[in-house]
Amino acid sequence: MSAALPKAPEATMRVSALHGVGDLRLTERPVPVPGRGEVLVRVAAVGVCGSDTHYYTQGRIGPFVVDRPLVLGHEASGRIVGVGEAVDPRRIGSRVSIEPQRPCRSCTECKAGRYNLCPHMEFFATPPIDGAFAEMVVIEDDFAHDVPDSISDAAAALVEPLSVGIWACQKACIGAGSRVLIAGAGPVGIIIAQVAGAFGASEVHISDLSDERLGFARAHGATHTHRADSPVDDLGVDAFIDASGAEPAIRAGISAVRPAGSVVLVGLGADEAVLPVNLLQNRELVLTGVFRYANTWPLAIRLLAEGRIDLDCLVTGRHGLADAESALTSGSTPRSMKSLVMPQL
Structure with missing residues (x-):
């Protein structure tokens, strides 16, 4: 966890995209531009979830079908390197855990506080929404949750399964x-x-x-x-x-x-x-x-900061973007718990 200032965003970035069953390719894409109320995050760590593996091996989960290149990964952490309009520029440099969803905020479920049940939800790595097997991602400002330096990049990514x-x-x-x-x-x-x-x-x-x-x-x-x-x-x-x-x-x-x-x-x-x-x-x-979660990140981060939850103990492998396929296939043995993709490796 370096205290150095974050690097400025480049024009393009590497992503690992799923093109079909068992077909994962490392490609270049333009760096996303944060819109109003959004932040640009340089991704530090991404946990591999069973849903990522299922898309890799089956190409679909229920009604969600990979019918175009899809970037996997929704358990992510990183550092803010850019902000959009109406976001405090002092957030640049903050280490964050990403809550990987974008509810509409105006439907009945959202207004009732059950935004995880929003029928218009856009969720990372759920077709057609790209995920975080990428060097940078954009997320809404209030869904990029600050984490203290006592929490590792790996644990900050695993706030999602927490x-x-x-x-x-x-x-x-x-x-x-x-x-x-x-x-x-x-x-x-x-x-x-x-x-x-x-x-x-x-x-x-x-x-x-x-x-x-x-x-x-x-x-x-x-x-x-x-x-x-x-x-x-x-x-x-x-x-x-x-x-x-x-x-x-x-x-x-x-x-x-x-x-x-x-x-x-x-x-x-x-x-x-x-x-x-x-x-x-x-x-x-x-x-x-249980369908995802709502309003859980503050409590999760507090439990981690207080040392009441240990997520680092789950990490059994770290892989670069070019080796994301190995991360996706690593969970076939009982000895493997949680593999991470580290886009900056």
């Missing part, structure tokens, strides 16, 4: 003394476990099929670990949060929740799943999904 964890725990009503079960000990599951602990949970159970990942979970937030192929229906937890997307894990997790408890679905799996409706009804369980 926000997913915060949103999930808020949906699950996690508080002091809560008992929670999390399915999936991947990066999102580990983050949710840490957030649950920061919110005051007294027991944080996590399940997975990988003993290696369960060991990592025990060292980074979980108080109890379980093999996913072992029964958990006797736990009687207050909340179950699925970070796996696996239908068997979801069904098992629901069976572990006490009456009037909460079930929160975070993981991306099949479009449809068979759920134990009788159990949901008889126990009056509250079932909800």
Whole structure:
């Protein structure tokens, strides 16, 4: 984290763009120009998300199809190097974590504070909106959140998945003394476990099929670990949060929740799943999904600054833009947690 002044923007920049399934190309594009209320950010780090990998291997997620070159990456941090009209020029040089979305701010959902559900949302790396596998990006001024120098570029980028964890725990009503079960000990599951602990949970159970990942979970937030192929229906937890997307894990997790408890679905799996409706009804369980987040960045940055969340421990690889393909394919082994693309390498 250098204190040197940022370099002035160039006329062109490098981007890593997806042209089709498995077809990632390093190309040159003009540097974007920040409009009114926007800032130009020189990207320092970008976390690789499962959605990036899915676009790379499948070319689509549900209705979102890669039908033209698409820049992937939505977990990003960097430094402001330019500002548009109506933005304080003193922001130039600020280190920021990027909230990678642009809601319309005028629809019913936005006005109700649920801007993550805005039907007109433009979200990084979701077709046709380009993401942050680029040397520079533009974002609205108030969605470029200042971070202190105590937070690394990597952790500042991973505020995005941390926000997913915060949103999930808020949906699950996690508080002091809560008992929670999390399915999936991947990066999102580990983050949710840490957030649950920061919110005051007294027991944080996590399940997975990988003993290696369960060991990592025990060292980074979980108080109890379980093999996913072992029964958990006797736990009687207050909340179950699925970070796996696996239908068997979801069904098992629901069976572990006490009456009037909460079930929160975070993981991306099949479009449809068979759920134990009788159990949901008889126990009056509250079932909800998670779609991104809203108003989570300030809390996420505070938790990081106070040392209550460790995101740097998740980083298992760093890659330059020219090596972005390796970052996208690195998550195939349990030992890999979170790969970063570092556009300035």
